[in-house]
Amino acid sequence: MKVSIDNISKSYGKKRALNGVSFEMENGVYGLLGPNGSGKSSLIRILAGIMEASGGQVRIDGKDRKACDHLYRSKLGYLPQSLNFYPEFTGRDYLRFIASLKGVDSKKAQRKIGELAEQTRLSGDLERKCVNYSGGMKQRLGIVQVLLNNPEILILDEPTAGLDPQERIKFRNLVSIFSHDRTVLLSTHIVSDIESIAKQIIMIKNCEVGKIGTQTSLTQMIAGKVWLITMTLEELADYQEKHIISNVIPEADRIQARIIMDE
Ligand SMILES: Nc1ncnc2c1ncn2[C@@H]1O[C@H](COP(=O)(O)OP(=O)(O)O)[C@@H](O)[C@H]1O
Ligand SMILES: [Mg+2]
Known part of the structure; x- marks a missing residue:
């Protein structure tokens, strides 16, 4: 599945958040790297279909996203910048709730929750209330939630925020494993979150895409400097x-x- 972001712009009233952003994604991890306020979440919310762009187009395999909205959403997994949990929910309650929102039937959901919890080392904690999970566990629960409908496209908005260095590395490895045969867009302001796993790094600054390249091609730019x-x-x-x-x-x-x- 090819996702083309074509000349996307976004303004909030007079405030410009994105200005003519274009790039393409197809299989692999794409790192959206930029400082706070550079427009990462705005772009991600547009890609997740929860906010309209002010201009430009998102195309899926060449078709306008809105023309294949239902199909696109069924193939999409989105992890917002901050996840909120109902205080009474255990990890398992939360995952069953999300699975039902995603229309995954309950038998399949049960199997998928078991599998993914195993892979993310959450099996032993699923009966605990998730509001009491550590930051790293909440993010792992977030990634399980994203993967419940076996999405082809994963959009993760600053998934490593609030994680300690060790949790960051574990999370990065997890994303790398799950990115096989999928397209993952991961936003961050921390280079090390994506440097070894991203097929391409999209650098965003002041609402615009600056440079796009591999880690090697981007570092090459400062060779001799x-x-x-x-x-x-x-x-x-x-x-x-x-x-x-x-x-x-x-x-x-x-x-x-x-x-x-x-x-
Ligand atoms: N709902 C909003 N209303 C007004 N301005 C906003 C809104 N959301 C974001 N912005 C502004 O748009 C710019 C880009 O924000 P955002 O996309 O959240 O960047 P990032 O995720 O890179 O920190 C910032 O200047 C921010 O203050
Ligand atoms: Mg953000």
């Missing part, structure tokens, strides 16, 4: 104003800084 310089703390402050400093290592009375600049 990374400098290792030993300097004083005062000099570092000066450089920091004008350039991107990717790393600093303190030495005896100086600092070794890795700086990205043309010359």
Whole structure:
């Protein structure tokens, strides 16, 4: 299934959130990388079909998304930026509830919940109330919820927010496993969430797509522009104003800084 995002724009009143965003996805993990406020959630809500774009078109295998809305939704799994749970629900109640909303019949749902809980190491916790789960468990429950209808397209909005470093790595591995034969769009502002698993990285900044490429092609762009310089703390402050400093290592009375600049 090919998803084409064609010249999508979005404004909230006078506030512009997306400006002519275009790219295509077909099988594999796509990382939507951008700082807070860059328009990631706006794009994701449009792709999930819960918000209309102000302009442009989303096409599925060449057809307008709205023309194949029912089919598209049946193949879509969406994890919003924040998930809310009814306080009385156990993990299993929640998953059965979502399965019924997705129209998965109850026998199939029961089997699928068992399988996915096993794969996400949640089996032992399904009878506990999910409001009491840890951040990592809630996100794993979120991914199980996404996968209940065996979707071909997964859209995950900042799924690693609030996870500790170890949980992040586990989550990344989980996404990588589930991305086989599927199209996954994962938004994040943290490079390491997607750097080893994304087939393509879509960089979004100030409502626009900047660069699109593989991790290798994007890092290639700064080849020959990374400098290792030993300097004083005062000099570092000066450089920091004008350039991107990717790393600093303190030495005896100086600092070794890795700086990205043309010359
Ligand atoms: N419902 C809304 N009403 C007005 N402005 C909004 C709304 N949602 C998002 N925005 C604005 O649009 C821009 C993009 O937001 P968003 O898509 O949430 O970015 P991100 O997910 O990358 O943080 C931000 O400036 C944000 O303040
Ligand atoms: Mg967001």
